[in-house]
Amino acid sequence: MPATIALIAHDRKKDDIVNFAKQHALVLGRYKLIATSTTGQRIQNATRLPVEQMLSGPMGGDAQIAAEVATGKVVAVIFLVDALYAQPHEPDIQALLRICNVHNVPLATNLATAEAIVASLEKTQVAHLIFNPVSGQGNAEQDLSLIQQLLYPQMHLHVHLTTKDTDPVQLVKDAIAAKADIIIASGGDGTVSAVAGALIGTGIPLGIIPRGTANAFSVALGISGAIAPIRSACQVILGGYTRVVDAARCNGMPMILLAGIGYEAETVEKASRELKDQWGALAYLMAGWQQLDTQELFETEIDIEGEVHQLQAGAITIANTAPITSILAQGGGQVISDDGLLDVTIAAAETKLQAITGMLRMLGAALIKTGIEHQNLVHLCAKRMKVTTNPPQKVVLDGEIIGTTPIDIECIPGGLTVLVPKP
Numbered sequence: 001m002p003a004t005i006a007l008i009a010h011d012r013k014k015d016d017i018v019n020f021a022k023q024h025a026l027v028l029g030r031y032k033l034i035a036t037s038t039t040g041q042r043i044q045n046a047t048r049l050p051v052e053q054m055l056s057g058p059m060g061g062d063a064q065i066a067a068e069v070a071t072g073k074v075v076a077v078i079f080l081v082d083a084l085y086a087q088p089h090e091p092d093i094q095a096l097l098r099i100c101n102v103h104n105v106p107l108a109t110n111l112a113t114a115e116a117i118v119a120s121l122e123k124t125q126v127a128h129l130i131f132n133p134v135s136g137q138g139n140a141e142q143d144l145s146l147i148q149q150l151l152y153p154q155m156h157l158h159v160h161l162t163t164k165d166t167d168p169v170q171l172v173k174d175a176i177a178a179k180a181d182i183i184i185a186s187g188g189d190g191t192v193s194a195v196a197g198a199l200i201g202t203g204i205p206l207g208i209i210p211r212g213t214a215n216a217f218s219v220a221l222g223i224s225g226a227i228a229p230i231r232s233a234c235q236v237i238l239g240g241y242t243r244v245v246d247a248a249r250c251n252g253m254p255m256i257l258l259a260g261i262g263y264e265a266e267t268v269e270k271a272s273r274e275l276k277d278q279w280g281a282l283a284y285l286m287a288g289w290q291q292l293d294t295q296e297l298f299e300t301e302i303d304i305e306g307e308v309h310q311l312q313a314g315a316i317t318i319a320n321t322a323p324i325t326s327i328l329a330q331g332g333g334q335v336i337s338d339d340g341l342l343d344v345t346i347a348a349a350e351t352k353l354q355a356i357t358g359m360l361r362m363l364g365a366a367l368i369k370t371g372i373e374h375q376n377l378v379h380l381c382a383k384r385m386k387v388t389t390n391p392p393q394k395v396v397l398d399g400e401i402i403g404t405t406p407i408d409i410e411c412i413p414g415g416l417t418v419l420v421p422k423p
Contacts, residue, residue, distance in 0.1 A: 003031055003032055003073075003075060003156045003157055003158045003159075004031060004032040004033070004034055004068065004073050004074045004075060005028060005031045005032070005033055005034075005074070005075060005076050005077075005078065005121075006033075006065045006068065006069070006074050006076070006077040006078070006079075007021070007033060007034070007035040007036075007039055007043060007051070007077075007078050007079075008035065008036050008039060008057065008061070008062060008065065008077070008078070008079040008091060008096075009079070009080040010080065010081055010082035010086050010087075010090050010091070011082070011087065011090060012085055012086075013080035013081065013082050014039055014042060016080055016111060017039060017078070018042050018043055018046045020078075020080075020111060020114055021043045021046065021047050021049070022046055024118045025047045025049060026179070027118050027122050028047075028049060028118075029049050029178065029179055030121075030126045030178060030179045030181075031075065031121075031126065031156070032052070032158070033050065033051045033052065034051065034052045034053075034054060034065060034068060034074075035051050035052075035053060035061075036054055036055070036056055036057045036062065036065070037053045037054060037056040037057075037059075037061055038056055038057075039057075040052070040053035040054070041053060057090055057091035058089040058090070058091075061091070062079075062091035062092070062096055063095070065077065065096065066095060066096050066099045069099045069100055069103055069105050070099055070102075070103060072103070074105055075156055076105065076106045076107075076108070076117045076121065077096065077105060077106070077107045078107075078108045078114045079091075079093060079096060079107060079108065080108075080109065080110065080111070080114070081093050081109045081110070093109065121156075124155065124156055125154070125155040125156070125181040125182060126155065126156050126158070126178075126181050126182075127151065127155045127158070127180065127181060127182040127183070127184055127207065127237075128157075128158045128160060128171075128172075128174075128178070128182075128183050128184070129157055129158065129159050129160065129184045129186060130160050130162060130171050130172065130175075130183065130184065130185050130186065130187075130191065130195050131144055131147075131159060131160065131161055131162065131186045131187065132161075132162045132168075132186065132187030132188065132190075132191040132211070133161055133162070135186075135187035135188045135191060135211045135212050136187075136188065136212055138211065143186075143211060143230060144159065144186075146230055146231075147186065147209060147230060150230075150231060150234035150235075150238075151234055151237065151238065154238050155181075155238075158175070158178070158180075160174075160175070162187070168185075168191060168194040168195055168198070169194055169195075169197070169198045171195075172194075172198035172199060173198060176198075176202060180204060181204075181205075182204070182205050182206075182419070183195060183204055183205075183206060183207070184206075184207035184208070184209060184237065185206065185207070185208055185209070186208075186209035186210075186211055187212055188210075188211065188212020188213060188214070188399070189212055189214055189216050189217055189257060189398055189399045190212070190398065190399050190400055191212070192208055192210070192212075192217050192218070192256070193217070193254065193255070193256050193257065193398035193399070193400075194254075196217075196247070196254065196256045196416055196418075197247075197253070198254070199416060199417075200247045200254055200412060200415045200416055201412070201415055203417055204417065205242050205417045205418065206416060206417065206419065207233075207236075207237040207419045208223050208233060208419070209229075209230055209234065209237075210223065210224045210233060211229075211230070214325070214399070216257055216322065216323050216325065216326060216399075217256055217257055217321060219323040219325065220257075220321045220322055220323040220326075220335070220337065221243070221321070221337065221418060221420050222420060222421050223236055223418075223419075223420060223421065236419055236420060236421050237419050239419070239421070239422055240419070241419065241420060241421065241422040242417050242418065242419055242420070243338070243417070243418055243420045244338065244414045244416070244417050244418075245321065245338050245414075245415075245416050245418055246320055246321070246337060246338055246339070246340060246341075246411055246412060246413050246414065246416070247320065247411075247412045247415030247416045248320045248409055248410060248411045248412055249409070249410055249412065250318075250397050250402070250407055250409045251402070251403075251407050251408055251409075253397060253402065255320055255397055255398055256320060256321060256398060256416065257319070257320060257321055257322060257326075257398045257399070258318060258319035258320060258321075258326060258329055258398070259318045259395060259396065259397050259398075259407060259409060260315070260317050260318075260328065260396045261313075261315070261316040261317075261318075261387060261389065261393050261394070261395050261405060261407070262298060262314055262315045262389075262393045262394070263295045263314055263315035263328070263347070264315055264317060264328055265393065265394035265396040265401060266295065266394060268396045268399060268401065269394065269396075269401055295314050295315070296314065297312045297313060297314050297348060298312070298313060298389050298390065298391060298393055299312060299389060299390040300312065300313045300316065300346070300387065300388070300389050301388045301389075302346075302385055302386070302387050303385060303386040303387075303388075304380065304382040304384070304385045305382065305383075305384060305385075311346065311348065311378065312348050313347065313389075314347055314348055315347040316344070316345070316346050316347075316387060317331075317345045318342050318343070318344050318385070318387070318409055319335045319343045319345070320335075320337070320342055320411065321335060321337040322343075328345060328347065329343060329345055330345065331345030331346075331347075331377055331378070331379035338413075338414070340383060340411060340414075341381045341382060341383055341411060342381065342383065342384075342385070342411050343379070343380075343381055344378075344379065344380040344381070344382065344385065345377065345378070345379050346377070346378040346380075347376060348376045348377075348378075383410065383411045383413075384408075384409065384410040384411065385408075385409055386406060386407070386408045387405055387406060388406040389405040389406070392404040392405050392406075393405050395407055
């Protein structure tokens with residue numbers, strides 16, 4: 001839960017704490033650091049680590065740190081005490097010692113105990129949680145509190161809340177710079193996709209705590225439990241088992257799930273936030289049923305490594321990973337997340353009845369994990385492709401409308417490491 005280390009030193013011990021910080025900069029750099037004014041400034045100058053500076057000790061900086069301990073934000077306090085020659089104006093250890101004892105926070109008063117604390121911290125994983133408070137229909141404050149309770153004390157957690165003005169990608173970059181052991185995304189597929197996209201190629205494990213409407217990526221990887229999804233997802237993260245899966249890029253943007261052209265994009269656009277808040281996942285079914293009445297076929301050209309296919313389509317789905325509930329991705333019977341290929345399903349139904357029949361066939365194929373043969377369905381696999389349509393069609397990428405065709409998509413084999421249930 002806490003992810004802050006507090007640093008204090010009496011005047012004659014300031015050199016010692018600065019040298020200590022320089023020696024253990026790698027460990028300290030994984031945490032938020034707070035310190036009394038002079039001590040913090042000297043540590044920051046010597047190590048280049050960011051240190052939030054409180055008031056000086058004589059002015060009450062130790063009391064400010066005690067307040068941080070009392071509110072559960074501090075994982076450890078290092079207070080190097082001058083036991084022989086402390087001056088009357090210097091901070092008193094007794095008040096801080098009492099607060100640390102009450103809240104069970106380790107407190108080091110000399111270099112030997114400080115070394116013991118750092119040795120313990122070195123073995124503890126540090127996770128950064130990117131938390132979207134507007135995802136899902138639950139109480140975000142209660143959800144966050146539960147996540148913190150479940151993950152602590154096995155790991156120390158930095159919490160970052162997304163806002164309209166906060167770019168999740170930048171939050172991930174900051175976490176990577178802070179040497180995070182794990183980065184966790186909690187929200188809907190949009191939040192998960194943004195966080196995962198920034199982790200492609202880094203090798204840093206991605207933890208997922210699904211709180212969205214569909215939670216397609218977590219469902220596809222078996223992370224999302226039907227009962228107590230937050231608890232089951234946290235158990236998966238604490239289990240520490242990882243799986244390397246493919247990722248992709250669509251027009252330069254990261255893709256972990258799928259891109260939908262035509263029908264699926266129109267359906268997603270029709271499923272407004274208000275509709276999802278009212279009906280949950282049923283919002284997509286309602287919007288999809290409405291779209292069946294208006295969807296028209298369009299001319300399509302698919303260029304797969306120089307081999308060009310021309311055909312008519314009403315819906316095109318290009319999937320990297322997809323759960324069974326992503327019916328339009330199931331032309332091959334299953335989407336394999338680590339085969340180094342993209343699955344392309346092209347549907348060309350001319351009537352509502354044909355469309356429904358095709359979807360039922362794809363659902364059946366997904367249930368028995370086998371491909372289908374149908375005059376209105378085409379399935380292809382490729383590592384890279386370019387799709388052009390006439391007229392241009394809307395494109396949805398991992399649940400978000402990104403514009404219109406043409407699109408260029410390339411698979412990134414083994415691009416993402418994800419914490420998943422142990423088989």
